[in-house]
Amino acid sequence: MKIAIIGYGAIAAYAAKKISSLSGVEISHVICRAGREVVAADKIGGNCRAVTSFEGLANEVDIVVECGGHEAMKSHALEILKSGVNLISVSAGVMADDKVAEDLERACQVSGARLRFVTGAVGAMDALNAARVGGLEEVTYIGRKKPAGWKGSHAEKTLDLENLTEPALHFKGNAQDAARLYPKNANVAATIAMSGIGMRDTKVELYADPEAIRNIHEVRAKGAFGEFTFRIEGQSLPENPKSSALTAMSVAEAIERELRFIRTS
Structure with a gap:
């Protein structure tokens, strides 16, 4: 090959x-x-x-x-x-x-x-794809990074990233808008949306969290299959702190x- x-x-x-x-x-x-x-x-x-x-x-x-x-x-x-x-x-x-x-x-x-x-920095897409077949009612993605991880992004327009002392929400909307506003950070939101109920119906919340040690991705889904919550704390690549291992x-x-x-x- x-x-x-x-x-x-x-x-x-x-x-x-x-x-x-x-x-x-x-x-x-x-x-x-x-x-x-x-x-x-x-x-x-x-x-x-x-x-x-x-x-x-x-x-x-x-x-x-x-x-x-x-x-x-x-x-x-x-x-x-x-x-x-x-x-x-x-x-x-x-x-x-x-x-x-x-x-x-x-x-x-x-x-x-x-x-x-590829599923990239998040997991449980196999379960989400299967749940979609039976019918999904709601899918939410919650992303958390330390403030430095949002530098150079749309988050700087709504938060003072340098002086945060507690977790702060800087985006709440759907996956389509998240992917457009955060092209370097929101591939995860798009992956979840494509596996589940689509760009416009997938809910997204993004937080800058000074207490976060790793990038945290959480997926919550509810439908005919029941409910699940998936959470992963991902390490970055040593060569580039902004790239997910x-x-x-x-x-x-x-x-x-x-x-x-x-x-x-």
Whole structure:
């Protein structure tokens, strides 16, 4: 299996290391911005070739893994899917843009390609997907990070992050608005929404919490199946405090899953 990776940051580098250790898998290309080819190839390692677009790669790779963020998805996903190549992505938040979501779905329908979003920093999406089949009444996502984790985000418009002494709510709304306002922080909200009752009906609360040691993600769901609450306190990658370790792990696991003959999901 030949794989192209989009991006070369902490998540991409971690995933590439794990993927490269799998038998029968080769990372053949890394897609990056022009002028970053040397550093990108070095970060991903192996014998991968750095390129700036997917053009000409449809017959050279079996699957593409996106670890470059929303802009990378907007730049490359359509071309990849139109070519019939499957795409695994960490950037579920891009689906909050109705036009982007429609274009990506149409490309898949025409070419037969598949777009899969990894569960990333959160869990219990298997249970949420199953609960959706029977009928969901309510899904709520509550996210907590220490104030520094919200720097550079929309939270700065509503809170004095430098001087917080207790947990403070800075967003309450639906997953679609959360993903739009917090493009670097709300992929989790979008993932939950896509697994459950959709962007507009999934409730979201985001807190800056000076007592939080790790990023905390909590999912609450209620429906015909009953009720569940899932909570995870996630570690970040040492190379980048803003990147979830579990997100990087979920990318590698997605490729492992492609190789398994017998699997649980």
